[in-house]
Amino acid sequence: MSLTHQPVRVNTGFEEEGVLVFDERHRLVAVLVRLSDRNEVAPGQWFLEAGFGPLSGASYPAFADLDVAQEWISRRLALRV
Amino acid sequence: MKAGLHSPQTLMIRKLDSIFPLSAEERQALQGLPVQVTLFKADQDIVRIGDRPSQCCVLLEGFTQVYKLTAEGKRQIMALHVPGDIPDLQSLHLKVLDNSVATICPCTLGFIQHEDMRRVCERYPRIAAAFWRETLVDASIFREWLLNIGRREAYTRLAHFLCEFLVRLKVVGLVEDDTFDLPITQVELADAIATSNVHVNRVLQAMRANGLIQTRGTQVIVPDWERLKEEGEFDPLYLHLQQEGDA
The missing domain is CATH 1.10.10.10 (Winged helix-like DNA-binding domain superfamily/Winged helix DNA-binding domain)
Structure with missing residues (x-):
């Protein structure tokens, strides 16, 4: 599944840098946020802030970089289609 | 401040007394319950879902969690217990445990045999009422947690x-x-x-x-x-x- 993403600013109160992730039919499936370096749990990692459809209710994973995050999202979406 | 300085029964009595005042005689009866003290490391199961325990445990030092897992392995902690609590008190009347209890940190636990607890409850009906009240308060805490995690x-x-x-x-x-x-x-x-x-x-x-x-x-x-x-x-x-x- 080919995903695309688009930069977005998110107000989490701590972070701003984020991306909207779209599936191949250009539907929004996830919002990823790059965690602040001050975050004590996963500093600087990409966090699945919100997931839609098959990704809603997913546990809250954090990823080392955007590629890993998108790979994980693709796998999750493929499981449910 | 260290809980470990008390006798194993003292904390339980203090806790029960806080929700159901006990007479000197009833305290004495609880003081006389045989308790086997055991140390647990952090993150260790004390009892598991499906177990059929023949004893209850009083938490003497540390904190424990009541938890259940989803099929996927996600954990929900339903309650935390503090020294003086009896995290698996329901096992006195429900034969099969429907949740697991594990330590959060290194813990000291005092195990009391169900038969000893039953004996003291038969002899002192107000102690049975105190235990009953304790499980009712536990249920009240579960209800508050449900509101807390569900709606706040x-x-x-x-x-x-x-x-x-x-x-x-x-x-x-x-x-x-x-x-x-x-x-x-x-x-x-x-x-x-x-x-x-x-x-x-x-x-x-x-x-x-x-x-x-x-x-x-x-x-x-x-x-x-x-x-x-x-x-x-x-x-x-x-x-x-x-x-x-x-x-």
Whole structure:
């Protein structure tokens, strides 16, 4: 599944840098946020802030970089289609 | 402040007494219960779902969690217990356990055989009533947690959680100068208040920045109890303490 993403600013109160992730039919499936370096749990990692459809209710994973995050999202979406 | 200095039965008596005043004779009867003291490491199961225990455990030192897992392995912590509590008291009447109980940190537990508890309950009906009341209060706490994790914002949720802890620890003498020990990981906190560890960390940082709490290692300091109570929408009514549990 080919995903695309688009930069977005998110107000989490701590972070701003984020991306909207779209599936191949250009539907929004996830919002990823790059965690602040001050975050004590996963500093600087990409966090699945919100997931839609098959990704809603997913546990809250954090990823080392955007590629890993998108790979994980693709796998999750493929499981449910 | 160290719970370990008491006899194994003392904390349980103090806890029961806080929700159901006991006579000197009833205290004496509880004091006479045989208790087998055992040490547990952190993150160890004490009893598991499906077990058929022949004993209950009184928590003497440390903190324990009641938890269940989804098929996928996600954990929900339904309750935390503090020294003096009997986390698996329901096993006295429900043969098969429907939840697991594990340690959060290194714990000291006192095991009391069901048959000894039954004997003391038959002889002293008010002790049976006290145990009954304890399980009812546990159920009341579950209801409050359901409201808390189901309907409150993460910030309020965590503030409420901390308020409850402070009051419960105060009952057993484990709060000094508005400071208490909470050796719990952010992952465990997240599983207890049904959010992610990332959110827990954001909320903790915000609480520290707002001066709602201070943390020093595993210690939590509450500089302004009234404010924490307000932020957490905390009303201790559901704890059913005999003496008003206001810290």
